[in-house]
Amino acid sequence: MQIIESPEEMQRLALFLKRSGKTIGFVPTMGFLHAGHLSLMRLAREKCDVLVASIFVNPTQFGPNEDLDAYPRDFERDELLCEEEGVDIVFYPEPGNMYAADASVWVDEESLSGVLCGASRTGHFRGVCTVVAKLFNLVLPDLAVFGEKDAQQLRIIERMVRDLNFPVEIVRGAIVREPDGLAMSSRNKYLTELQRRNALCLRQALDHVVDLVGQGVVDVAVLGKSVANLMASVPDAVVDYVEFVDDETLQPVGRVKGKTLVALAVKIGTTRLIDNAVVVP
Amino acid sequence: MQIIESPEEMQRLALFLKRSGKTIGFVPTMGFLHAGHLSLMRLAREKCDVLVASIFVNPTQFGPNEDLDAYPRDFERDELLCEEEGVDIVFYPEPGNMYAADASVWVDEESLSGVLCGASRTGHFRGVCTVVAKLFNLVLPDLAVFGEKDAQQLRIIERMVRDLNFPVEIVRGAIVREPDGLAMSSRNKYLTELQRRNALCLRQALDHVVDLVGQGVVDVAVLGKSVANLMASVPDAVVDYVEFVDDETLQPVGRVKGKTLVALAVKIGTTRLIDNAVVVP
Structure with missing residues (x-):
């Protein structure tokens, strides 16, 4: 496995x-790899001759009050994990380059x-x-794998x-x-043991919506209220958004008709977590 | 020579x-080719195995009150000229594709x-x-040639x-x-015979600036005034801008110190023409 720091190289x-x-x-990452990233690498590994993973905590996607400096980093551990997944090249540039x-x-x-997430x-x-x-212009991939956890980013x-x-x-x-x-995330590391348990509310809310839609509840006002009630009972959880949007255009829908993306962002203490599911009526 | 209309192909x-x-x-053009375009093709021809020229009047770079519909087009003539210059592939897509x-x-x-030009x-x-x-993503060139006439675009x-x-x-x-x-431009076609003669004021103004700088005049206020006087004597010419900017940052300079781009945009009747020169003290 080769580690390349220079963009030109x-x-x-x-x-x-x-x-x-x-x-x-290609699998672009911000490092601090977990099983989610590794699954993306395995998916890419099957489909290409040469597998490149990048590890770059990209400063331009963090807002001034966000966790750029605090974002967890552990390159040595990431390097070992990449090696185990059969990565051929780790691209690990400096922000200044x-x-x-x-x-x-x-x-x-x-x-x-x-x-x-773009709204806030x-x-x-x-x-x-x-x-x-x-x-893309530096790695010139034929294919790149992105995780569905970041549903909006993927689209x-x-x-x-x-x-x-x-x-x-x-x-x-x-x-x-x-x-x-709980969906894998590098930010899960920020959670205390108690917050870690409370963080399960994201997945529970999504399961709850899937159940309700399965029972024929398609009115988004009703579904949203039900999720809000569930969240209100969780200590430490502050909802940033619960949205029901068209899976392709990401525009809000009033009823679950076609493929609908249910997207959640919830602060558990100071840690903002996201999760999502696609439902169909 | 191959003509390709489909972006996918x-x-x-x-x-x-x-x-x-x-x-x-690669030489991207909006067609209605003239000797300026052909010189870019000759330059590219020397440096590559396969020469691609695109002919595409790009709607997104025209403002609502600009000459998109009136922009001159003559694909059959362009095709012949490309063939003569040894172009291998003409990429000629439809806007809708x-x-x-x-x-x-x-x-x-x-x-x-x-x-x-960006200001207006x-x-x-x-x-x-x-x-x-x-x-670039469709043609995947190793090199692309752009003309210095569009100095700002080039930079x-x-x-x-x-x-x-x-x-x-x-x-x-x-x-x-x-x-x-007169600098070659597809828009020169719009000019009447009289306007064509008046259009020489662009080059004359630039020559005048080069002379003055050669004589040691580096104060941009003085140079600008001298150009304005010259332009004022030309019937049909309305100056859009005469600017003296740093050749790299395009920020206005007060004196000609390092490499300075002198850029002109002048309306001759309803036709907006541009020209430029780089001067050094």
Whole structure:
């Protein structure tokens, strides 16, 4: 396994691999890897000759009051995990080598980005789109795997690939959960033991919605109220949003008709967690 | 010479060529080719295995009151000229195949785009950056040639390549002029015989500035006034801007110290023409 820190070197190697006819699979991460990331790597591993994983805590997708500095990092552990998953190249750049001091070009998604997490995290998806465009141009993947836990990010990246014509196939990786149902996240590390138990309310709320829709309840006002009641009983949980949106356009729906994305963001103490499910009536 | 209308087919062929180890040279144009475009093709021809030229009047870089519909087109003539220059592939897409009706991802340059032409043509460079990013992803060039006549566009594209890490070398093509000094432009076609003569004031103004700077006049207020006087004597000419800016940052300068871009935009009747020169003290 090769570790590359220089963007120029990464691109040179990627160009060489492409010219040699190799297919490149790519899993971009912010590191502090967990079983969710590893499942994405396994998915990519099957579909390519050369597997590249990037580890880069991208500063431009964090707001001024967010947890950029506190975001957990452990490169040595990440390196071992990548090796075990058969990663060929770990791309591990310095922020200073990824962004010029006078960087002035940004990739903006303007339809799917204003809702859900985009509503409270101004500029977040601009940072995500920009860094993913940069990484695509440096790693030159044939396919890239993104997790369904970040449902909005996944759809925005798919839109970016479509609208900017990136020659990259986006593969969706299913959410990986702890045995008790909590979605894997690097931010779970922030939770105390008690908060960890309370955090189960996200999955419970989603299960509850799936049950209700299964029973024929499709009125979003009713479903939303039911989730709110469930959340109100959880100490330490403050709902940021519970949204029912069209699975493709991310526009709010009044009734569950077609494929509907149920997306949650909840603060447990100071830790913001997200989870989601797709329901059909 | 092959003509490709489908973006998907263009990308498939480009991927195949790259995998076969061929280098691709690219000249993006809006068609209605003149000697300026052809010089860019000749420059690219020398440096690559496969030469691609695109002909696409990009709707997203025209403002609502600009000349999108009136923009001159002559594909059959363009085709012959490309063939004569040794172009291998003409990429000639339909607007409807380049932009989805719900397209929502844009590439924005935010530092160099607000001045000069960007000041009066809101959204112009967003359209340019977005279409060039799309074309780069479809044609996958190793190098692309842009003309120095569109000085601001050239610098913005160079910035985009740097900031988004496109694996593309940008080659600058010198301005090509008519024997009397008028910079080649597809829009010259709009000019009446009289306007055509009056249009020489752009080049004359630039020559005048070069002379003055050669004589040691470096105060931009003095230089600007001298150009304004010259322009005032030309019937039919309305100055949009005469700007003296840093050649790299495009920020206005008060004195000609380092490399300074002198950029002009002048309306001759209803036709807006641009020209520029780089001066050093």
